[in-house]
Amino acid sequence: MDWTFLQETFVSLVSAVPLTLLLAANSIALGAILAVGIAVARFSAIAPLRWLAQAYVFVFRGTPLLVQIFIIYYGLSQFPAIRHSLLWPVLREPYWCAVLALALNTAAYASEIIRGGLLSVPFGQVEAARACGMSRFMIFRRITLPLGVRQALPGYGNEMISMVKATSLASIITLMEVTGVAARIISESYRAIEVFVVAGAIYLTINFLLTRLVQFVEFRLSPHLRQPVAVLPAIIQGEAH
Amino acid sequence: MTQPGIFELLSFGPGGWGNILLAGATMTILIALSGYATGAVIGVLGVWAKVRGGAGTRLVADVYTTVLRGIPDLLVIYLLYFGGSAAITAIGHLFGAEGFIGFPGFLAGTLAVGITSGAQHTEVFRGAFRAVHPGEIEAAIACGMPRWLRFRRIVAPLTLRHALPGLGNVWQVVLKESALVSITGVAELLRQAQIAAGSTGLPFDFYLIAGGIYLAISTVSSAVLHRAERHFSRGVRRS
Numbered sequence: 001m002d003w004t005f006l007q008e009t010f011v012s013l014v015s016a017v018p019l020t021l022l023l024a025a026n027s028i029a030l031g032a033i034l035a036v037g038i039a040v041a042r043f044s045a046i047a048p049l050r051w052l053a054q055a056y057v058f059v060f061r062g063t064p065l066l067v068q069i070f071i072i073y074y075g076l077s078q079f080p081a082i083r084h085s086l087l088w089p090v091l092r093e094p095y096w097c098a099v100l101a102l103a104l105n106t107a108a109y110a111s112e113i114i115r116g117g118l119l120s121v122p123f124g125q126v127e128a129a130r131a132c133g134m135s136r137f138m139i140f141r142r143i144t145l146p147l148g149v150r151q152a153l154p155g156y157g158n159e160m161i162s163m164v165k166a167t168s169l170a171s172i173i174t175l176m177e178v179t180g181v182a183a184r185i186i187s188e189s190y191r192a193i194e195v196f197v198v199a200g201a202i203y204l205t206i207n208f209l210l211t212r213l214v215q216f217v218e219f220r221l222s223p224h225l226r227q228p229v230a231v232l233p234a235i236i237q238g239e240a241h
Numbered sequence: 242m243t244q245p246g247i248f249e250l251l252s253f254g255p256g257g258w259g260n261i262l263l264a265g266a267t268m269t270i271l272i273a274l275s276g277y278a279t280g281a282v283i284g285v286l287g288v289w290a291k292v293r294g295g296a297g298t299r300l301v302a303d304v305y306t307t308v309l310r311g312i313p314d315l316l317v318i319y320l321l322y323f324g325g326s327a328a329i330t331a332i333g334h335l336f337g338a339e340g341f342i343g344f345p346g347f348l349a350g351t352l353a354v355g356i357t358s359g360a361q362h363t364e365v366f367r368g369a370f371r372a373v374h375p376g377e378i379e380a381a382i383a384c385g386m387p388r389w390l391r392f393r394r395i396v397a398p399l400t401l402r403h404a405l406p407g408l409g410n411v412w413q414v415v416l417k418e419s420a421l422v423s424i425t426g427v428a429e430l431l432r433q434a435q436i437a438a439g440s441t442g443l444p445f446d447f448y449l450i451a452g453g454i455y456l457a458i459s460t461v462s463s464a465v466l467h468r469a470e471r472h473f474s475r476g477v478r479r480s
Contacts, residue, residue: 058456059452059456062413062455062456062459062460063417063452063455063456063459064416064417064418064419064420064421064431064452064455065417066420066421066423066431067420067431067434067448067451067452067455068452070431070434070435070444070448071444071445071448071449071452074438074444074445074448075444075445075448075449076445077444078442078443078444078445078446079445161310161311165311165312165313165314166313167313168313168314168315168316169313169315169421171315172315172424179313179315179316179319182316182319183319186319186320186323186324187323190323190326190327191327192319192320192323192324192327193320193324196316196319196320196324199312199316200308200311200312200316203311203312203313203316204307204308204311204312207311208311
């Protein structure tokens with residue numbers, strides 16, 4: 001076992017973790033906003049809007065993410081109109097191309113998860129909100145969305161993990177995140193197994209922490225499933241005396 | 242110079258990229274199929290280890306599925322491609338060969354896709370095996386079927402039927418994952434599109450065409466899977 005090599009590899013890979021996290025966080029955040037929009041569009045009363053959302057999900061779930069990245073990073077520069085537009089300083093950067101592709105991709109998957117969550121909200125809850133005189137938007141904001149998100153959270157956690165894994169594809173368009181650095185070290189040293197073990201351990205740690213975070217949020221969001229605190233009866237009994 | 246239209250780009254004659262893209266699509270399907278088959282074999286072994294294995298084999302299977310679902314597929318491809326090349330070069334040197342020997346990209350891709358999808362196959366099979374009603378196995382025992390006959394006639398067909406929707410999902414994932422194999426230089430669909438994009442200066446057109454072909458393959462295969470699901474669920478009561 002060559003400990004110095006492992007240590008050096010670990011140090012260089014850890015220094016690439018911030019970029020991986022940044023890519024994941026940005027694309028998940030952007031994707032989540034887009035996903036809610038698409039999920040709502042799928043319930044829209046306007047048929048073309050529904051079709052558009054459906055087509056979006058079909059296309060982005062049916063093609064490889066790498067193809068989507070290539071279309072955005074290499075493909076868009078084909079058009080002089082885009083090269084001379086205001087967007088070019090953003091679309092020229094591999095970082096923003098990767099974020100954009102990852103966000104558009106995760107939005108398609110996440111919108112289906114959110115749609116499932118929204119569908120699972122019991123109608124009685126909406127009915128009660130209507131009886132309270134809430135407007136349609138307020139019902140969505142206060143009742144449907146929070147309850148739907150809570151239902152969708154476990155599935156959404158899995159999607160977040162696959163996004164962390166998907167950030168590795170950014171290495172193909174020259175971004176030096178964890179997989180990119182790992183590939184560079186492997187091609188320089190030809191010690192694939194050691195580098196793989198270190199990089200794999202880093203990804204597993206990130207995903208483990210992410211899983212725990214999602215579990216914690218889920219715990220906080222579902223107080224109704226928890227046992228009432230055991231101290232409570234004792235206090236009530238104490239008061240009775 | 243006028244821009245060639247999409248039909249000229251896709252034509253099969255000289256100057257058209259139709260036959261090259263078709264060859265790429267065929268290669269993509271071959272990689273996906275062989276990777277999927279490898280994954281299915283690993284999945285059967287994995288579920289056997291998880292259901293019937295002792296503490297040791299169960300631990301190995303659990304570690305395998307946890308690790309492979311937590312790390313990027315691209316990393317696995319790099320490991321097999323570069324690791325395989327290093328191993329083969331070392332073996333070559335033992336036999337007196339000189340210089341670097343590359344690991345065949347197709348093999349690396351198949352193994353990488355197989356190993357990553359094997360973890361998903363394992364979980365799909367495990368869920369499906371659990372869905373087999375214990376009463377059916379009990380009935381088979383009561384009929385006096387020996388273990389192997391029971392497996393062949395009762396457990397395997399029922400498990401497969403329950404696994405079919407999950408297996409379809411894994412197939413779609415594998416198909417899209419096969420695009421990653423292009424980094425090893427295997428002439429599959431995305432790699433061919435890359436070559437075409439490079440030599441024509443039309444990356445947008447060719448990546449879009451490649452995306453369209455992937456979409457077509459996945460749509461056709463999902464229709465086939467849907468029919469298969471209906472065929473094999475004939476005996477299932479709906480309500």
